[in-house]
Amino acid sequence: MTKTIELRGVEQRFHARGTPGGYLTAVDDASFTLAADPAQVVSLVGQSGSGKSTIARHVLGLQKPSAGSVLYGGKDIFKLSRAEYDDYRRNVQPVFQDPYAIFNPFYRVDRVLWKAVKKFGLASSRAAGLELIEESLRAVKLEPERVLGRYPHQLSGGQRQRVMLARVHMLRPAFIIADEPVSMLDAQVRKLFLNILLDFQRDHGMTTLFITHDLSTVYYLGGSVMVITKGVIVERGPVDTVMHEPSHPYTRLLLDSIPQPDPDQRWTDRIDVDEATGAEGAAPKASIPETPII
Ligand SMILES: Nc1ncnc2c1ncn2[C@@H]1O[C@H](COP(=O)(O)OP(=O)(O)OP(=O)(O)O)[C@@H](O)[C@H]1O
Ligand SMILES: [Mg+2]
Numbered sequence: 001m002t003k004t005i006e007l008r009g010v011e012q013r014f015h016a017r018g019t020p021g022g023y024l025t026a027v028d029d030a031s032f033t034l035a036a037d038p039a040q041v042v043s044l045v046g047q048s049g050s051g052k053s054t055i056a057r058h059v060l061g062l063q064k065p066s067a068g069s070v071l072y073g074g075k076d077i078f079k080l081s082r083a084e085y086d087d088y089r090r091n092v093q094p095v096f097q098d099p100y101a102i103f104n105p106f107y108r109v110d111r112v113l114w115k116a117v118k119k120f121g122l123a124s125s126r127a128a129g130l131e132l133i134e135e136s137l138r139a140v141k142l143e144p145e146r147v148l149g150r151y152p153h154q155l156s157g158g159q160r161q162r163v164m165l166a167r168v169h170m171l172r173p174a175f176i177i178a179d180e181p182v183s184m185l186d187a188q189v190r191k192l193f194l195n196i197l198l199d200f201q202r203d204h205g206m207t208t209l210f211i212t213h214d215l216s217t218v219y220y221l222g223g224s225v226m227v228i229t230k231g232v233i234v235e236r237g238p239v240d241t242v243m244h245e246p247s248h249p250y251t252r253l254l255l256d257s258i259p260q261p262d263p264d265q266r267w268t269d270r271i272d273v274d275e276a277t278g279a280e281g282a283a284p285k286a287s288i289p290e291t292p293i294i
Contacts, residue, residue: 004071006031008071011025011027030055031233041210043211043218044209046228047213051230093173095176098157098184108151109152139199140163156189157189158185161182174205176200215243218239227248234248
């Protein structure tokens with residue numbers, strides 16, 4: 001049976017002083033379905049405060065909606081049996097913006113990976129576990145000998161983020177819920193990260209809900225997109241269609257805020273390097289966009 005995650009009429013109200021009624025509506029009647037088969041990438045794009053992370057928390061079961069439901073395989077995630085819940089926990093995996101917060105600074109990064117091996121019984125011996133860990137690190141373009149034995153602060157943000165992807169690789173969930181995973185990474189590392197997500201989709205059939213405020217990232221990933229503003233999903237569809245023929249004024253506004261939303265310009269490196277000195281941009285100030293283009 002195809003696994004699905006479905007939001008049906010989800011609403012989230014939070015108490016907020018000074019607002020009419022004493023509450024704000026962070027998510028308003030959100031409905032969508034993510035299917036595992038065929039694997040897909042669905043982006044949720046919107047500006048800060050639009051309700052994206054709240055939706056991620058709903059999908060991950062970290063927040064119970066004020067109204068509406070979140071269904072996994074057609075069943076309310078807050079009413080799953082033990083076996084169904086275990087299946088859900090294994091198959092819906094998060095990747096957050098700052099993995100530093102997830103690592104305990106006093107333990108080597110290996111621990112995050114070994115914990116996954118043990119919790120989900122991924123290997124029957126220590127040797128098999130190590131083999132699995134090394135294979136997964138290589139799958140996310142990390143050299144095991146450079147990562148294992150290190151403490152979190154000894155890795156770069158991009159490396160820490162990829163250790164989390166190695167964990168995902170080991171677990172092979174049907175769904176990855178990625179909340180602004182690349183917004184703190186620089187252009188090259190960001191591209192590497194997105195390519196790994198696309199590899200996971202192609203090679204392992206993983207579906208990603210990719211949350212971002214950056215349309216150029218959405219464009220690079222392709223697939224489909226939902227545009228959210230003030231808690232309301234105002235537009236959705238294939239990325240190409242939404243980008244080229246936006247039907248909602250807010251989507252047009254988002255597109256206008258990208259300096260060069262030219263699809264043929266994907267991945268151009270906009271920071272010019274002065275060939276003579278090798279230094280970054282004497283002249284190119286104007287070519288560095290306000291919105292980081294990956
Ligand atoms: N636990 C909470 N209590 C009260 N208000 C909250 C809570 N969580 C979120 N909000 C409010 O709900 C709205 C949506 O927040 P959310 O974090 O989902 O936005 P976001 O789109 O993820 O923003 P960002 O891009 O900045 O991460 C905001 O107005 C936020 O202040
Ligand atoms: Mg957020």
